[in-house]
Amino acid sequence: MDVDIAEIAFYFTIVAFVFWETISPRRVLLQPTWLRWFNHFLLFLLNSFIYRWLAVGAFVVSDWYLAVQPWGLLNWLPLDDISLFIIGFLALDFWAYIKHRLFHAVPMLWRLHRVHHSDLDIDVFTSFRAHPAAMLVDNGLSIAFYYLLGTSPELILTYIAVVSCYDLFTHANIKIPAPIESLLSRLLITPDKHRVHHSIDYKEGNSNYSTIFVCWDKLFNTYTPEPALGVDAEVVGVKGFNGATEVWLPAMLSQPFRAASSSPVSTAKPQTTDTP
Template sequence: MENETIIRFGVFLGLFSLFALTEAVLPRRVRSQTRSKRWVTNWGITIANTVFVRLMAFVLPVLAVGAAVDATNQGWGLFNALMLPVWLEIVLAVIILDFIIWAQHLITHKVPLLWRLHRVHHADVDMDVTTAIRFHPIEIGLSMLIKIGAVYLLGPAAIAVILFEIILNGTAMFNHANIRLPLWLDAIVRRVLVTPDMHRVHHSVHRHEHDSNYGFSLSIWDRMFGTYIAQPEAGHDEMEVGLEWQDDRPARLGWSLALPFARK
């Protein structure tokens, strides 16, 4: 779709800047590490991800949006068979894709090989807007393959996939941000969307807490499937974020990229 990359990148930068500024003015927790080293590492990881996905585009004939265009042209997928109104197709496609990402996230916690990749994200000992872009390139590649397969099965309009990607990226940055929402506002928002306080439970050092609240966008799936935990046992100010590496190692780029291949 024309200008898709520019539009998505512009929205990403705008929202990233907004959440970074907000968490600097209204932080929820005191940082245990300075921004500088963590941000260089987390941005380094996302640059590696971008390069990896671009390389995938040379191997695969299409990526997610291209798959939607191809599915439409070929008449493949559920929505191309149903011929629903465009607005309804977009709404349903976004909801179904969000559930698929929720299920994928849950699976990465349950399958040991996938958890080795996903723990790069969880190893961050602070949680802020850059944690949302801290995923190992191999995990990003696998996620892209899942999205491509889902798009071919569903056959949604390309605009639905673009909107889904924008919503997913935006809400992930929002709920990873170190933002202090008023408790009354958090209670209202989390009825629909995952809030920073809700998702912070998922980044607890305790296994029973980080095996909960898998949602990135909609909060309904965790409530529906019994994986919802409202608050961390230690409270948001005292809880520990991250995994067993409570030092500066997760803030190192080389260590983070090598973590899935470490013996432990």
């Protein structure tokens, strides 16, 4: 997939979901939208700068090596290109599931990843809320898997482009008609299903790790169909990091190095635990 086309599709997807959220929101948001969007966009710009000059360089080297000297598991399979592409795409999505579980299970990685989870509202701009260090670790793990799997540069670029747009979808605060939601969620992670993963409840927050295909959660018994409190009453965030100031860029960048706050939370809804 051409990089320019992928970027155009990404920004078009942002505009489309912002419009959808505006005319048909799924939940009432707690914080001022302009404040969240402004700070999340600043974080997005910072991550984009780092990604372009560091991570992309590593991807280019990786792509070149895999193209010049292909090796890895996929190159051992006597299958046609289409079959290898499908298997490779599924393998990358499975690896995304494994990585996500690692970021919740390993304390150091959770400190980085909880920046994403500490958002008190979930909408399309939540997908921008990722700590730069978490992004770099994630990309490093991805590149290591690319070598092991022996993925082609075309497959890597395609998966990254699809996931970038799909991540916007799963975080979007959009209302999907119940019959369509029921149909989609049999195969895919939908916004309602992913929002469960952002729950402040320990058990719910440790479920629904899948990125695109829901089969990984169902296969490893980490699937929760809906929050116990219901969609409208579900509380999202991380206890101890749900103060009103956590929306600001400096707070997001410093959060992995701070202890949980004991100050009153910014919402009157019930809280449980800050364990991932």
